[in-house]
Amino acid sequence: MGGRVEGKVALITGAARGQGRSHAVRLAQEGADIIAVDVCARISSSKEIPAATPDDLAETADLVKGLDRRIVTAQVDVRDFDALKAAVDSGVEQLGRLDIIAANAGIGNGGDTLDKTSEADWQEMIDVNLSGVWKTVKAGVPHLIAGGNGGSIILTSSVGGLKAYPHTGHYIAAKHGVVGLMRTFAVELGQHFIRVNSVHPTNVNTPLFMNEGTMKLFRPDLENPGPDDMAVVAQLMHVLPIGWVDPVDISNAVLFLASDEARYITGLPMTVDAGSCLK
Numbered sequence: 001m002g003g004r005v006e007g008k009v010a011l012i013t014g015a016a017r018g019q020g021r022s023h024a025v026r027l028a029q030e031g032a033d034i035i036a037v038d039v040c041a042r043i044s045s046s047k048e049i050p051a052a053t054p055d056d057l058a059e060t061a062d063l064v065k066g067l068d069r070r071i072v073t074a075q076v077d078v079r080d081f082d083a084l085k086a087a088v089d090s091g092v093e094q095l096g097r098l099d100i101i102a103a104n105a106g107i108g109n110g111g112d113t114l115d116k117t118s119e120a121d122w123q124e125m126i127d128v129n130l131s132g133v134w135k136t137v138k139a140g141v142p143h144l145i146a147g148g149n150g151g152s153i154i155l156t157s158s159v160g161g162l163k164a165y166p167h168t169g170h171y172i173a174a175k176h177g178v179v180g181l182m183r184t185f186a187v188e189l190g191q192h193f194i195r196v197n198s199v200h201p202t203n204v205n206t207p208l209f210m211n212e213g214t215m216k217l218f219r220p221d222l223e224n225p226g227p228d229d230m231a232v233v234a235q236l237m238h239v240l241p242i243g244w245v246d247p248v249d250i251s252n253a254v255l256f257l258a259s260d261e262a263r264y265i266t267g268l269p270m271t272v273d274a275g276s277c278l279k
Contacts, residue, residue, distance in 0.1 A: 202274055
Protein backbone atom coordinates (compact mmCIF):
# COMPACT_ATOMS: atom_id res chain seq x y z
CA MET A 1 0.00 0.00 0.00
CA GLY A 2 1.47 3.32 -1.09
CA GLY A 3 -0.08 5.67 1.45
CA ARG A 4 -0.55 8.80 -0.67
CA VAL A 5 -3.91 9.43 1.05
CA GLU A 6 -3.16 7.45 4.20
CA GLY A 7 -5.55 8.10 7.10
CA LYS A 8 -7.99 10.12 4.99
CA VAL A 9 -11.67 9.49 4.29
CA ALA A 10 -13.14 9.91 0.81
CA LEU A 11 -16.77 10.33 -0.19
CA ILE A 12 -17.41 8.88 -3.66
CA THR A 13 -20.73 9.01 -5.49
CA GLY A 14 -21.61 6.60 -8.28
CA ALA A 15 -19.38 4.10 -6.50
CA ALA A 16 -21.16 0.85 -7.40
CA ARG A 17 -19.24 0.30 -10.64
CA GLY A 18 -17.31 1.99 -13.43
CA GLN A 19 -15.23 5.04 -12.60
CA GLY A 20 -16.70 5.36 -9.11
CA ARG A 21 -15.70 1.84 -8.12
CA SER A 22 -12.28 2.37 -9.65
CA HIS A 23 -11.84 5.58 -7.62
CA ALA A 24 -12.83 3.78 -4.42
CA VAL A 25 -10.36 0.97 -5.02
CA ARG A 26 -7.51 3.26 -6.09
CA LEU A 27 -7.90 5.58 -3.11
CA ALA A 28 -8.19 2.58 -0.78
CA GLN A 29 -4.96 1.17 -2.25
CA GLU A 30 -3.31 4.40 -1.15
CA GLY A 31 -4.69 4.31 2.41
CA ALA A 32 -8.10 6.00 2.35
CA ASP A 33 -11.31 4.79 3.94
CA ILE A 34 -14.40 5.20 1.79
CA ILE A 35 -17.97 6.47 2.00
CA ALA A 36 -19.50 4.90 -1.13
CA VAL A 37 -22.82 6.17 -2.43
CA ASP A 38 -24.84 4.94 -5.41
CA VAL A 39 -28.50 4.96 -6.37
CA CYS A 40 -28.27 1.30 -7.52
CA ALA A 41 -31.31 1.77 -9.75
CA ARG A 42 -32.20 3.07 -13.19
CA ILE A 43 -32.53 6.82 -13.50
CA SER A 44 -31.37 7.37 -17.04
CA SER A 45 -34.11 7.38 -19.64
CA SER A 46 -31.74 5.49 -21.92
CA LYS A 47 -32.82 1.87 -22.14
CA GLU A 48 -29.45 0.72 -23.48
CA ILE A 49 -27.50 1.50 -20.31
CA PRO A 50 -27.91 -1.19 -17.64
CA ALA A 51 -28.53 0.10 -14.13
CA ALA A 52 -26.10 -0.45 -11.28
CA THR A 53 -27.41 -2.83 -8.62
CA PRO A 54 -27.06 -3.30 -4.84
CA ASP A 55 -24.86 -6.29 -5.65
CA ASP A 56 -22.53 -4.00 -7.60
CA LEU A 57 -22.20 -1.70 -4.58
CA ALA A 58 -21.60 -4.70 -2.32
CA GLU A 59 -18.83 -5.84 -4.68
CA THR A 60 -17.19 -2.41 -4.42
CA ALA A 61 -17.35 -2.76 -0.64
CA ASP A 62 -15.74 -6.19 -0.79
CA LEU A 63 -12.92 -4.89 -2.97
CA VAL A 64 -12.18 -2.07 -0.54
CA LYS A 65 -12.36 -4.38 2.48
CA GLY A 66 -9.99 -6.72 0.68
CA LEU A 67 -7.44 -3.91 0.81
CA ASP A 68 -7.89 -3.76 4.60
CA ARG A 69 -9.66 -0.43 4.46
CA ARG A 70 -12.98 0.57 5.99
CA ILE A 71 -16.01 1.40 3.86
CA VAL A 72 -19.53 2.63 4.54
CA THR A 73 -22.08 2.23 1.74
CA ALA A 74 -25.44 3.86 1.12
CA GLN A 75 -28.05 3.57 -1.63
CA VAL A 76 -28.88 7.21 -2.30
CA ASP A 77 -30.03 9.26 -5.26
CA VAL A 78 -27.83 12.36 -5.53
CA ARG A 79 -30.93 14.36 -6.48
CA ASP A 80 -32.26 13.81 -2.93
CA PHE A 81 -30.26 16.22 -0.78
CA ASP A 82 -31.78 15.20 2.56
CA ALA A 83 -31.01 11.51 1.97
CA LEU A 84 -27.55 12.36 0.65
CA LYS A 85 -26.75 14.54 3.67
CA ALA A 86 -27.95 11.80 6.04
CA ALA A 87 -25.71 9.24 4.32
CA VAL A 88 -22.68 11.54 4.44
CA ASP A 89 -23.31 12.48 8.07
CA SER A 90 -23.63 8.81 9.01
CA GLY A 91 -20.48 7.87 7.11
CA VAL A 92 -18.47 10.62 8.78
CA GLU A 93 -19.80 9.57 12.18
CA GLN A 94 -18.67 6.00 11.56
CA LEU A 95 -15.30 6.77 9.98
CA GLY A 96 -14.44 9.84 12.01
CA ARG A 97 -13.68 12.50 9.41
CA LEU A 98 -13.97 13.59 5.78
CA ASP A 99 -11.08 14.80 3.63
CA ILE A 100 -11.92 14.05 0.00
CA ILE A 101 -15.08 14.40 -2.07
CA ALA A 102 -15.24 12.76 -5.49
CA ALA A 103 -18.55 13.83 -7.02
CA ASN A 104 -18.60 11.22 -9.75
CA ALA A 105 -22.22 10.07 -10.13
CA GLY A 106 -23.69 10.80 -13.52
CA ILE A 107 -25.78 9.55 -16.40
CA GLY A 108 -25.42 9.72 -20.15
CA ASN A 109 -27.81 9.49 -23.03
CA GLY A 110 -28.14 11.17 -26.37
CA GLY A 111 -29.37 10.90 -29.90
CA ASP A 112 -31.49 14.03 -30.33
CA THR A 113 -30.44 17.51 -31.31
CA LEU A 114 -31.09 20.15 -28.64
CA ASP A 115 -34.18 21.50 -30.36
CA LYS A 116 -35.70 17.99 -30.29
CA THR A 117 -34.56 16.96 -26.79
CA SER A 118 -37.56 16.33 -24.54
CA GLU A 119 -38.05 18.41 -21.42
CA ALA A 120 -38.00 15.22 -19.34
CA ASP A 121 -34.61 14.16 -20.72
CA TRP A 122 -33.23 17.67 -20.25
CA GLN A 123 -34.43 17.93 -16.65
CA GLU A 124 -33.20 14.49 -15.67
CA MET A 125 -29.74 15.21 -17.08
CA ILE A 126 -29.41 18.57 -15.33
CA ASP A 127 -30.79 17.19 -12.05
CA VAL A 128 -28.30 14.31 -11.91
CA ASN A 129 -25.18 15.57 -13.69
CA LEU A 130 -25.20 19.16 -12.45
CA SER A 131 -27.48 19.58 -9.45
CA GLY A 132 -26.40 16.20 -8.07
CA VAL A 133 -22.77 17.35 -8.11
CA TRP A 134 -23.70 20.57 -6.29
CA LYS A 135 -25.70 18.65 -3.69
CA THR A 136 -22.85 16.19 -3.13
CA VAL A 137 -20.41 18.98 -2.36
CA LYS A 138 -23.03 20.83 -0.30
CA ALA A 139 -23.53 17.71 1.83
CA GLY A 140 -19.83 17.14 2.40
CA VAL A 141 -18.32 20.61 2.77
CA PRO A 142 -19.46 21.24 6.36
CA HIS A 143 -17.42 18.22 7.45
CA LEU A 144 -14.33 19.39 5.56
CA ILE A 145 -14.56 22.83 7.17
CA ALA A 146 -15.26 21.42 10.63
CA GLY A 147 -12.26 19.09 10.36
CA GLY A 148 -9.92 22.05 9.98
CA ASN A 149 -7.49 20.04 7.84
CA GLY A 150 -8.34 21.48 4.45
CA GLY A 151 -9.42 18.96 1.87
CA SER A 152 -9.75 18.10 -1.79
CA ILE A 153 -12.89 18.08 -3.91
CA ILE A 154 -12.82 16.51 -7.36
CA LEU A 155 -15.80 16.94 -9.67
CA THR A 156 -16.23 14.61 -12.61
CA SER A 157 -16.97 16.59 -15.74
CA SER A 158 -16.06 15.39 -19.23
CA VAL A 159 -14.28 16.39 -22.40
CA GLY A 160 -17.87 17.43 -23.13
CA GLY A 161 -17.47 20.02 -20.37
CA LEU A 162 -14.83 21.80 -22.44
CA LYS A 163 -16.04 21.32 -26.01
CA ALA A 164 -19.28 20.50 -27.80
CA TYR A 165 -20.51 17.40 -29.58
CA PRO A 166 -23.78 17.08 -31.50
CA HIS A 167 -26.78 15.07 -30.30
CA THR A 168 -25.80 15.26 -26.61
CA GLY A 169 -26.54 18.92 -25.88
CA HIS A 170 -28.18 18.38 -22.49
CA TYR A 171 -25.12 16.38 -21.38
CA ILE A 172 -22.75 19.02 -22.77
CA ALA A 173 -24.64 21.78 -20.92
CA ALA A 174 -24.55 19.89 -17.61
CA LYS A 175 -20.86 19.06 -17.88
CA HIS A 176 -19.99 22.67 -18.80
CA GLY A 177 -21.96 23.67 -15.71
CA VAL A 178 -19.78 21.42 -13.55
CA VAL A 179 -16.79 23.59 -14.51
CA GLY A 180 -18.65 26.63 -13.21
CA LEU A 181 -19.38 24.83 -9.96
CA MET A 182 -15.74 23.81 -9.63
CA ARG A 183 -14.37 27.30 -10.14
CA THR A 184 -16.87 28.92 -7.80
CA PHE A 185 -16.36 26.36 -5.04
CA ALA A 186 -12.59 26.80 -5.46
CA VAL A 187 -12.90 30.55 -4.91
CA GLU A 188 -15.31 30.23 -1.99
CA LEU A 189 -13.54 27.40 -0.15
CA GLY A 190 -9.92 28.36 -0.71
CA GLN A 191 -9.83 30.27 2.59
CA HIS A 192 -10.28 26.89 4.33
CA PHE A 193 -7.43 25.29 2.34
CA ILE A 194 -10.04 23.22 0.53
CA ARG A 195 -8.98 22.67 -3.06
CA VAL A 196 -11.53 22.08 -5.83
CA ASN A 197 -10.69 20.70 -9.26
CA SER A 198 -12.44 18.84 -12.05
CA VAL A 199 -11.47 15.86 -14.19
CA HIS A 200 -12.42 15.69 -17.84
CA PRO A 201 -12.32 12.16 -19.24
CA THR A 202 -12.75 11.25 -22.85
CA ASN A 203 -14.54 7.97 -23.60
CA VAL A 204 -14.03 5.52 -20.71
CA ASN A 205 -14.44 1.76 -20.87
CA THR A 206 -17.44 1.52 -18.54
CA PRO A 207 -21.12 0.55 -19.05
CA LEU A 208 -21.95 4.24 -19.50
CA PHE A 209 -19.93 4.21 -22.72
CA MET A 210 -19.81 0.57 -23.75
CA ASN A 211 -23.46 0.00 -24.58
CA GLU A 212 -25.66 -0.52 -27.61
CA GLY A 213 -26.93 3.06 -27.70
CA THR A 214 -23.46 4.59 -27.78
CA MET A 215 -22.29 2.16 -30.41
CA LYS A 216 -25.22 3.09 -32.63
CA LEU A 217 -24.54 6.79 -32.00
CA PHE A 218 -20.97 6.35 -33.22
CA ARG A 219 -21.86 4.01 -36.08
CA PRO A 220 -25.34 4.87 -37.38
CA ASP A 221 -24.28 3.37 -40.71
CA LEU A 222 -24.29 -0.16 -39.23
CA GLU A 223 -27.27 -2.19 -38.09
CA ASN A 224 -25.56 -3.93 -35.16
CA PRO A 225 -22.23 -2.21 -34.43
CA GLY A 226 -19.83 -3.64 -31.86
CA PRO A 227 -16.83 -2.28 -29.93
CA ASP A 228 -14.43 -2.82 -32.83
CA ASP A 229 -16.74 -0.90 -35.16
CA MET A 230 -17.02 1.95 -32.65
CA ALA A 231 -13.25 2.05 -32.08
CA VAL A 232 -12.62 3.03 -35.70
CA VAL A 233 -14.62 6.23 -35.23
CA ALA A 234 -13.78 6.85 -31.57
CA GLN A 235 -10.06 6.88 -32.37
CA LEU A 236 -10.62 9.86 -34.67
CA MET A 237 -11.53 11.93 -31.59
CA HIS A 238 -8.02 11.67 -30.16
CA VAL A 239 -4.43 12.64 -30.85
CA LEU A 240 -3.21 9.38 -29.31
CA PRO A 241 -4.29 6.39 -31.41
CA ILE A 242 -6.89 4.94 -29.01
CA GLY A 243 -10.68 4.92 -28.88
CA TRP A 244 -11.08 5.11 -25.11
CA VAL A 245 -9.25 5.03 -21.79
CA ASP A 246 -9.71 2.75 -18.77
CA PRO A 247 -11.34 3.74 -15.46
CA VAL A 248 -8.02 3.54 -13.60
CA ASP A 249 -6.63 6.27 -15.85
CA ILE A 250 -9.22 8.65 -14.41
CA SER A 251 -8.70 7.26 -10.91
CA ASN A 252 -5.00 8.05 -11.08
CA ALA A 253 -5.86 11.68 -11.85
CA VAL A 254 -8.35 11.74 -8.97
CA LEU A 255 -5.73 10.26 -6.65
CA PHE A 256 -3.18 12.91 -7.64
CA LEU A 257 -5.65 15.75 -7.06
CA ALA A 258 -6.69 14.22 -3.73
CA SER A 259 -3.11 13.82 -2.51
CA ASP A 260 -0.73 16.32 -0.96
CA GLU A 261 1.23 16.19 -4.20
CA ALA A 262 -1.42 18.59 -5.52
CA ARG A 263 -1.58 20.69 -2.36
CA TYR A 264 -1.49 24.01 -4.21
CA ILE A 265 -3.54 23.00 -7.23
CA THR A 266 -7.07 24.37 -7.25
CA GLY A 267 -9.46 25.56 -9.93
CA LEU A 268 -7.92 23.21 -12.50
CA PRO A 269 -9.91 21.43 -15.23
CA MET A 270 -7.66 18.37 -15.69
CA THR A 271 -8.13 16.48 -18.94
CA VAL A 272 -7.57 12.74 -19.27
CA ASP A 273 -8.51 12.73 -22.91
CA ALA A 274 -5.76 11.26 -25.13
CA GLY A 275 -5.50 14.71 -26.69
CA SER A 276 -9.18 15.06 -27.59
CA CYS A 277 -9.27 18.75 -26.69
CA LEU A 278 -6.55 19.40 -29.27
CA LYS A 279 -8.87 18.33 -32.07
